[in-house]
Amino acid sequence: MLDNSGSNSERAQILQEIYEDNVRIRDRQPRGSLYTARPYVTGIGGVAVLAIIILIAANFVFQDTAPRVSSDASATSGIGSYIVSAGQSITPELMGHEGDIPSARAYQTIGAGSESLVDLFDLDVKTIVIDAGHGGADPGSSGYSGTREKDVTLDVAQRLKRRLDDGYGYRVLMTRDSDSTLSLRSRAEYSNEHAADLFISIHVNSFPDREVVALETYYYGPQTDDSALRVAEMENQNSDYSVAEFNRMVRQMGDRIKLQESRKIARYVQRSLYGNTKIITKNAANWGVKTAPFVVLVGAEAPGILAEIGAISNPESEAQMMTSEYREQIAMFLEEGIVNYLTERSQNEVTNNGATEHATEEEEK
Amino acid sequence: MPPKKKKSNILHIGIDLGTSRSAVVASNGKRAWEESYVGWPRDFVAKKMLGKSILFGEEALENRLSVNLVRPLEQGVIRDGTIRDEEAVRELVHHLIEMANPGSAQEIYAAVGVPAEALRVNKQAIRDAVKEYADCLMVVSEPFAVAYGQGVLNNALFIDIGAGTVDFCILHGTMPGEDDQRTLTTGGDFIDQQLLARLQEKYPDASFSETMVRGFKENYAFTGQSRARVKVKVPVAGITTTLDITREMQYVCEGIIPAIAEAAMDLISVYEPDFQDVVKDNVYLAGGGSQIAGIDDALREALKEYGDFNVQVVDDPLYAGAEGALALAQDMPDEYWEDM
Numbered sequence: 001m002l003d004n005s006g007s008n009s010e011r012a013q014i015l016q017e018i019y020e021d022n023v024r025i026r027d028r029q030p031r032g033s034l035y036t037a038r039p040y041v042t043g044i045g046g047v048a049v050l051a052i053i054i055l056i057a058a059n060f061v062f063q064d065t066a067p068r069v070s071s072d073a074s075a076t077s078g079i080g081s082y083i084v085s086a087g088q089s090i091t092p093e094l095m096g097h098e099g100d101i102p103s104a105r106a107y108q109t110i111g112a113g114s115e116s117l118v119d120l121f122d123l124d125v126k127t128i129v130i131d132a133g134h135g136g137a138d139p140g141s142s143g144y145s146g147t148r149e150k151d152v153t154l155d156v157a158q159r160l161k162r163r164l165d166d167g168y169g170y171r172v173l174m175t176r177d178s179d180s181t182l183s184l185r186s187r188a189e190y191s192n193e194h195a196a197d198l199f200i201s202i203h204v205n206s207f208p209d210r211e212v213v214a215l216e217t218y219y220y221g222p223q224t225d226d227s228a229l230r231v232a233e234m235e236n237q238n239s240d241y242s243v244a245e246f247n248r249m250v251r252q253m254g255d256r257i258k259l260q261e262s263r264k265i266a267r268y269v270q271r272s273l274y275g276n277t278k279i280i281t282k283n284a285a286n287w288g289v290k291t292a293p294f295v296v297l298v299g300a301e302a303p304g305i306l307a308e309i310g311a312i313s314n315p316e317s318e319a320q321m322m323t324s325e326y327r328e329q330i331a332m333f334l335e336e337g338i339v340n341y342l343t344e345r346s347q348n349e350v351t352n353n354g355a356t357e358h359a360t361e362e363e364e365k
Numbered sequence: 366m367p368p369k370k371k372k373s374n375i376l377h378i379g380i381d382l383g384t385s386r387s388a389v390v391a392s393n394g395k396r397a398w399e400e401s402y403v404g405w406p407r408d409f410v411a412k413k414m415l416g417k418s419i420l421f422g423e424e425a426l427e428n429r430l431s432v433n434l435v436r437p438l439e440q441g442v443i444r445d446g447t448i449r450d451e452e453a454v455r456e457l458v459h460h461l462i463e464m465a466n467p468g469s470a471q472e473i474y475a476a477v478g479v480p481a482e483a484l485r486v487n488k489q490a491i492r493d494a495v496k497e498y499a500d501c502l503m504v505v506s507e508p509f510a511v512a513y514g515q516g517v518l519n520n521a522l523f524i525d526i527g528a529g530t531v532d533f534c535i536l537h538g539t540m541p542g543e544d545d546q547r548t549l550t551t552g553g554d555f556i557d558q559q560l561l562a563r564l565q566e567k568y569p570d571a572s573f574s575e576t577m578v579r580g581f582k583e584n585y586a587f588t589g590q591s592r593a594r595v596k597v598k599v600p601v602a603g604i605t606t607t608l609d610i611t612r613e614m615q616y617v618c619e620g621i622i623p624a625i626a627e628a629a630m631d632l633i634s635v636y637e638p639d640f641q642d643v644v645k646d647n648v649y650l651a652g653g654g655s656q657i658a659g660i661d662d663a664l665r666e667a668l669k670e671y672g673d674f675n676v677q678v679v680d681d682p683l684y685a686g687a688e689g690a691l692a693l694a695q696d697m698p699d700e701y702w703e704d705m
Contacts, residue, residue: 010518010538011696017540018693019701022503025488166433167407328448 126342127171128164129196131296132157133203133235133306136181141206141234143318149204150179152321156309157202159331168339188299198265199304200338201296203235204321206313213314215277216287217270218306219262220297235294235306261303263289268344269307269337276333277310280326281317307334376471378499379691380461381507381684382479382491384438385528385553385653387457388687391465392695398683399460400425403453404432421460426576438483439529439554455494462498474702475499476694478510478686481525481532482548501702505693507686508534509541511651514689515679520640521647522629525686526654528553531625535632535644544635547628551621553653556582559617560610568608571601581610587658588619589666618657626667633671648676655682
């Protein structure tokens with residue numbers, strides 16, 4: 001090893017090169033605000049995660065013995081767990097309120113311990129159709145850096161599918177799994193052909209005002225305000241339905257169950273979407289659950305929603321959407337909303353204690 | 366050596382982040398390794414049963430039916446856009462640093478060796494993953510960390526036969542660039558797949574699992590002349606039966622040699638002509654694959670037509686990468702560290 005062990009100067013040279021290489025890596029930081037927001041003080045991250053885990057465990061014990069919390073109250077708290085699972089550090093403010101500390105993942109709406117999860121999930125195969133908005137010749141809206149809505153929706157849809165595929169036992173289908181052009185009609189028909197129980201359409205908002213970052217979830221109904229109509233107009237292009245067909249479908253929408261269920265899903269999804277997003281996107285606004293005459297939601301027989309998962313017109317949001325981490329998180333939030341809804345629904349079917357709302361669900365089957 | 370003017374409350378840590386196994390060595394003398402598996406309980410039931418929210422290594426593998434099991438560097442890289450993998454890397458690194466048992470007031474300076482391909486593709490992600498738990502951090506390619514640990518920095522070729530990838534690295538007295546490195550995907554996992562396929566073909570009635578086959582390989586892998594027959598116990602239609610898998614084992618182990626020889630020659634043939642012979646005299650094998658009995662002879666044999674090679678297996682391959690990373694961490698001047 002004499003001739004190749006490297007002199008001291010050679011070694012110093014190499015160390016310097018490693019250092020420079022790492023400086024280059026470090027300085028190449030085009031990541032979204034997620035990463036810049038992370039506190040650089042080490043230790044805190046680990047400690048916070050540990051603390052959260054302990055609190056979750058404590059929460060658990062509590063839930064097992066206490067009477068069931070109302071689903072409304074508990075569903076709002078699905079936040080910190082995501083932070084933990086995404087490996088993010090927790091801001092100290094969050095740590096302060098125990099009420100904000102969630103039990104883990106989506107299962108918190110399940111009540112006291114007598115019913116097992118398997119019982120709850122093992123009811124019947126639920127078919128979920130995920131619709132990635134736009135695609136192919138129709139790019140949807142696009143951001144200032146050129147990010148296109150169709151790409152974001154497809155990626156989030158694929159991630160959502162992977163998540164829902166994982167262990168829940170749902171049959172999860174996608175209207176498109178590539179960059180292909182689909183009319184709204186064929187999307188709705190696809191959902192009907194496959195007897196979907198749930199239709200989730202994913203879109204990204206675009207606003208004239210670059211500052212606005214608003215999250216909203218729609219289900220079909222008369223539009224609630226002008227901006228909703230504007231969004232509907234934008235998303236309804238390329239419809240391929242005739243006026244007569246459209247009118248007939250609208251009449252069929254008298255089906256109140258679909259309306260009720262759609263509204264319920266929309267609430268769950270919006271709650272999860274906004275509740276979680278506001279943690280990582282400071283200026284996100286909650287525009288809530290709205291109704292608007294989206295063609296794709298009318299055509300699909302299944303209860304359905306259209307989620308606007310962000311605003312591509314906002315440069316910061318756009319930068320976030322360009323990272324896979326962010327898209328995965330959005331998929332995670334959608335997953336939480338959907339699973340919360342389905343869990344609550346299946347729970348009602350199991351216990352079926354005669355509440356009218358539950359009875360209508362039975363009729364629908 | 367550069368002068369060492371160390372602060373007292375610094376813990377230097379060397380980590381080898383591998384596809385199959387990860388190891389950690391620290392300046393406080395701690396050495397530990399873990400299978401590179403991270404598992405999250407699938408649901409509440411599993412979580413209650415396991416009594417923890419995350420599992421590592423052997424334990425995660427044993428409970429694979431109740432956890433979502435992730436091997437974060439499956440092909441030697443963090444697959445694009447899989448937040449799960451990045452999360453798993455982060456958790457694994459955290460776990461390894463914990464195993465080094467740092468004092469609460471100690472600053473952690475960590476050097477991390479990662480598969481060459483991961484360094485090329487996921488530099489950023491790896492840095493992000495480790496950053497949370499280390500005060501200062503350097504990332505280097507795994508074969509380079511091994512070479513540094515061996516004190517061999519010039520005119521040498523290091524071949525790190527890992528599970529996901531086989532990484533080649535030519536040392537020429539400076540930090541290796543992209544041209545000095547090659548990566549093949551025919552590593553240990555490839556051997557497992559080949560072996561499993563051949564065994565299933567030969568013994569269609571027997572039941573093999575991937576874990577089982579990996580166990581056979583880790584115990585009996587060999588090339589060239591076999592010292593003893595390789596006999597394993599396997600359930601055949603439910604009955605435990607002893608099967609002789611000597612030929613299959615030899616075949617799959619030798620199957621990775623030609624590609625390795627070819628890649629080695631690729632790198633050597635473009636090296637400074639004056640020093641090519643020196644490199645041929647300094648070929649080092651590292652990684653789990655270097656434990657295949659007789660692999661140094663087999664490679665020397667395969668390279669014979671290009672001249673005489675001296676192929677040697679590094680000592681203690683499980684820790685060689687982590688030891689190298691630690692040496693690098695300790696040699697690195699403080700002013701460089703403080704900038705990271």
